Amino acid sequence: MGYKTYTCPISWDCGGCEWLAVPYPIQLRRKQEQVLDLLGDMASADGASLEDIRGMDEPVRYRHKAATPFAHARGGRVHCGFYAAGTHRIVPCDECLVEDPRARAILNMVARVAERLHIPPYDEDRGTGVLRHAVVRCGWKTDDVLLTLVTRVAELRDERRVVDELRAACPDVTSIVLNVNDRRTNAILGRRSRTLFGPGVMHDELLGCRFEIGPTSFYQTNPAQTEVLYELALEGAGSSGHVLDAYCGTGTIGICAAARSNELQVTGVEQVSSAVACARRNAEANGVADRCRFVAADATSWMEREGRGQHFDTVIMDPPRAGSTPEFLAGAAALRPRRIVYVSCNVVTQARDLEVLRERGYRLTRVAPVDMFPHTKHVESVVTLERR
Numbered sequence: 001m002g003y004k005t006y007t008c009p010i011s012w013d014c015g016g017c018e019w020l021a022v023p024y025p026i027q028l029r030r031k032q033e034q035v036l037d038l039l040g041d042m043a044s045a046d047g048a049s050l051e052d053i054r055g056m057d058e059p060v061r062y063r064h065k066a067a068t069p070f071a072h073a074r075g076g077r078v079h080c081g082f083y084a085a086g087t088h089r090i091v092p093c094d095e096c097l098v099e100d101p102r103a104r105a106i107l108n109m110v111a112r113v114a115e116r117l118h119i120p121p122y123d124e125d126r127g128t129g130v131l132r133h134a135v136v137r138c139g140w141k142t143d144d145v146l147l148t149l150v151t152r153v154a155e156l157r158d159e160r161r162v163v164d165e166l167r168a169a170c171p172d173v174t175s176i177v178l179n180v181n182d183r184r185t186n187a188i189l190g191r192r193s194r195t196l197f198g199p200g201v202m203h204d205e206l207l208g209c210r211f212e213i214g215p216t217s218f219y220q221t222n223p224a225q226t227e228v229l230y231e232l233a234l235e236g237a238g239s240s241g242h243v244l245d246a247y248c249g250t251g252t253i254g255i256c257a258a259a260r261s262n263e264l265q266v267t268g269v270e271q272v273s274s275a276v277a278c279a280r281r282n283a284e285a286n287g288v289a290d291r292c293r294f295v296a297a298d299a300t301s302w303m304e305r306e307g308r309g310q311h312f313d314t315v316i317m318d319p320p321r322a323g324s325t326p327e328f329l330a331g332a333a334a335l336r337p338r339r340i341v342y343v344s345c346n347v348v349t350q351a352r353d354l355e356v357l358r359e360r361g362y363r364l365t366r367v368a369p370v371d372m373f374p375h376t377k378h379v380e381s382v383v384t385l386e387r388r
Ligand SMILES: C[S@@+](CC[C@H](N)C(=O)[O-])C[C@H]1O[C@@H](n2cnc3c(N)ncnc32)[C@H](O)[C@@H]1O
Pocket: 217, 218, 219, 220, 247, 248, 249, 250, 251, 252, 253, 269, 270, 271, 272, 275, 297, 298, 299, 300, 318, 319, 320, 321, 345
């Protein structure tokens, strides 16, 4: 790919791809250095290998999830796009370099339909209006496109017509869900969802397994690199024994592991109950339900209440950016699994948590950075630890 850079007409305003002007090989080098700074001392003290970051061949169109806020504009227009960096000013966008090309056109079309049908955008200062956000999830290996409309109210006026217009304007959309968020919050999604059209979920495939993903379930936004990330986690999981898949979302890592080896049994723990329901259906769909069990619980409470009495050969953990808790980490180490595989989207919190595991008898054996978000400063890393 050499040292070419990519251009985007709104890159100065949008703030989404803060490293767009930096050639991709240099972005990768910077991310590698970031991981080296944070984990290098631990890795060399433990004799672990710090591998080269795994990047993308062509770092464009990788985001299979896209979202937009909505706001009033002059003359009854509805604005949508990205928030300008550090503000809530909306920068319109016709086409985004890093998104699945279908996604932005659909989001813009939602704004046009809202204008035509006089659906008022949400006013975050006053807490009034209806349409807050729209989120599009596009399948990578499937043609599924799930559109979620996030509204302040539980019912849309003229709901049938809204759906008909959206379907006519966006024939790629295979499902439409209404998600209600009536809280004064920056969080996009609310807790209640209702299907307006189609199955209300999308499907995708990772490492040969098929997954159902609900509108409020976590699903990695870069599926191509997710396969790279999961391969690393599965190598750490081994091919037999009992695996704990903590912070499991819709069960993707554990199910891929179970599908690969009949000798593996999986327990997954996830706090979003609708994601756990998806995980159970996903285990059925992939023929591994007899060896996979999914529990809806806070990972720390589960570890303190139920985990303690169980035997696990491997713990895979993939917590959110804030990382895990000292209690979960202490509990995981007390189970004395042979290996712990820590998948992280925030190496700062990962480094903090790894220190706890090292103090409790584990040593790093492998550090493998992965670039899931080209043109941003974010880096993921998969760290494998073994009991000393
Ligand atoms: C980074 S995602 C990983 C999900 C999954 N491993 C995957 O690759 O799709 C983190 C997951 O942890 C869940 N989560 C966040 N806090 C949690 C907690 N305290 N207990 C259990 N799950 C939690 C989130 O809902 C999310 O599904």
